Amino acid sequence: MPASSLTPNPTPPQLLLAPLRGLTDYILRGSLQHHLGGFDLGLAPFISTVERLGPRKARYLDDVLPRKNEYLPVIPQFLGNNPEQALRLCHELHQLGHREVNWNLGCPFAPVTRKRRGAGLLPHPELVAAFLGAFLPNSPVRLSVKVRLGLTDPDELFGLLPVLADHDLSSIILHPRTALQEYSGTVDLGRFEQVLAQCPHPVIYNGDLVDVAGFTGLLTRFGPLPGWMIGRGAIHDPTLAARIKGRTFDEAGRRLALETLHQDLSAAYLERYLTERMVLDRLKQLFRYLARNFEAEEEIFTRVKRCKELAPYTEEALRILREAPMKPLG
Ligand SMILES: Cc1cc2nc3c(=O)[nH]c(=O)nc-3n(C[C@H](O)[C@H](O)[C@H](O)COP(=O)(O)O)c2cc1C
CATH class of the missing domain: 3.20.20.70 (Aldolase class I)
Structure with a gap:
């Protein structure tokens, strides 16, 4: 309830x-x-x-x-x-x-x-x-x-x-x-x-x-x-x-958190939505926000926005989440 x-x-x-x-x-x-x-x-x-x-x-x-x-x-x-x-x-x-x-x-x-x-x-x-x-x-x-x-x-x-x-x-x-x-x-x-x-x-x-x-x-x-x-x-x-609430995240923990969330959502959206296009649009919308975790956020978002299909998008998104220089947490 x-x-x-x-x-x-x-x-x-x-x-x-x-x-x-x-x-x-x-x-x-x-x-x-x-x-x-x-x-x-x-x-x-x-x-x-x-x-x-x-x-x-x-x-x-x-x-x-x-x-x-x-x-x-x-x-x-x-x-x-x-x-x-x-x-x-x-x-x-x-x-x-x-x-x-x-x-x-x-x-x-x-x-x-x-x-x-x-x-x-x-x-x-x-x-x-x-x-x-x-x-x-x-x-x-x-x-x-x-x-x-x-x-x-x-x-x-x-x-x-x-x-x-x-x-x-x-x-x-x-x-x-x-x-x-x-x-x-x-x-x-x-x-x-x-x-x-x-x-x-x-x-x-x-x-x-x-x-x-x-x-x-x-x-x-x-x-x-x-x-x-x-x-x-x-x-x-x-x-x-x-x-x-008091939890702390070092950079590795933060990257892992973002990747886990992104991949979990991707899998759930693939189950829920009828077409890959819809899943892709949804994930790009999410990435518009996630991009702000990284330096050069505009360039980062352009990199994922350019991807027209889910597979190259996922590859690019994971590369960013794992490797792109991060802004410090506030
Ligand atoms: C894309 C978007 C959709 C929203 N949808 C709703 C909504 O359905 N109902 C609502 O009460 N507020 C909605 N809001 C307002 C937010 O709930 C919130 O009040 C506002 O974003 C300010 O809080 P924040 O600065 O923490 O985002 C929406 C805001 C945005 C940006």
């Missing part, structure tokens, strides 16, 4: 793997946790509540099946603004064994936000209140929310906090950027701190955690939060969560 909630103020810190749609499927989540460890919980990429029954929806539900997430318990996430649709999906997720689901209020992309979904709801506390009022009394699962500071204005979240405070939510995961910023600029730690002070719910930090020193700095500043969520940093440096 998936874990459904976090302990307040735990030691060691509780680390959550962030949802990265197109990357952190159950295969990657499981492989990362199995080979490197360090995470306590994963959040799955969003399932749209407007998704109709069909192969796409089946694939999303398959991704959160508890038996496929045995290495790392997973909390499913939905994206939508219609409580009836969300309840339908959450009943299906409950039947699969889930006891907690996350509501995506942070997706920054215009086709989503224009329809007042994702971060498009942040400037509309009245719509969020109406949703929660209709959803929560009928929900078979507990709800957490994943938010940004605002759609365009970093103070929008402060207008929403009283609404969130009025409802029984298991946690609030905050990525302290606006949707307008997408992933650019810096995270707003001052506003994160203000939200932390005002919010009665457990608040989980998310954004730009890429090295142990950065994590330690935030831990010193904010104190022991109930959870810390890491996304891109964990794909770029798959040892990061384990290192935050």
Whole structure:
């Protein structure tokens, strides 16, 4: 059964793997946790509540099946603004064994936000209140929310906090950027701190955690939060969560970790996907992140990007993982 909630103020810190749609499927989540460890919980990429029954929806539900997430318990996430649709999906997720689901209020992309979904709801506390009022009394699962500071204005979240405070939510995961910023600029730690002070719910930090020193700095500043969520940093440096938990890696250990993860994913994707082309695209997407472990990262990524077939790609990828000069770990 998936874990459904976090302990307040735990030691060691509780680390959550962030949802990265197109990357952190159950295969990657499981492989990362199995080979490197360090995470306590994963959040799955969003399932749209407007998704109709069909192969796409089946694939999303398959991704959160508890038996496929045995290495790392997973909390499913939905994206939508219609409580009836969300309840339908959450009943299906409950039947699969889930006891907690996350509501995506942070997706920054215009086709989503224009329809007042994702971060498009942040400037509309009245719509969020109406949703929660209709959803929560009928929900078979507990709800957490994943938010940004605002759609365009970093103070929008402060207008929403009283609404969130009025409802029984298991946690609030905050990525302290606006949707307008997408992933650019810096995270707003001052506003994160203000939200932390005002919010009665457990608040989980998310954004730009890429090295142990950065994590330690935030831990010193904010104190022991109930959870810390890491996304891109964990794909770029798959040892990061384990290192935050105290494991150490010398260069040989780090190379071995990257190679093991890469080869395990390659084998699992070959089993899952119908064509080598799909496997190749998936691995190249992963390598875009892994390349950052090496000096001359652009040149390294170009070397793998050029490969048009899986066999030469694998040869090139392994050569890099075994021999290319590495950047030091942060
Ligand atoms: C490629 C990509 C896909 C993402 N997919 C999702 C998603 O499905 N649901 C979600 O809540 N956030 C999604 N995010 C946002 C991340 O979960 C996270 O909030 C963001 O990347 C900041 O954390 P990080 O700096 O640790 O990566 C995505 C981000 C990226 C880059």
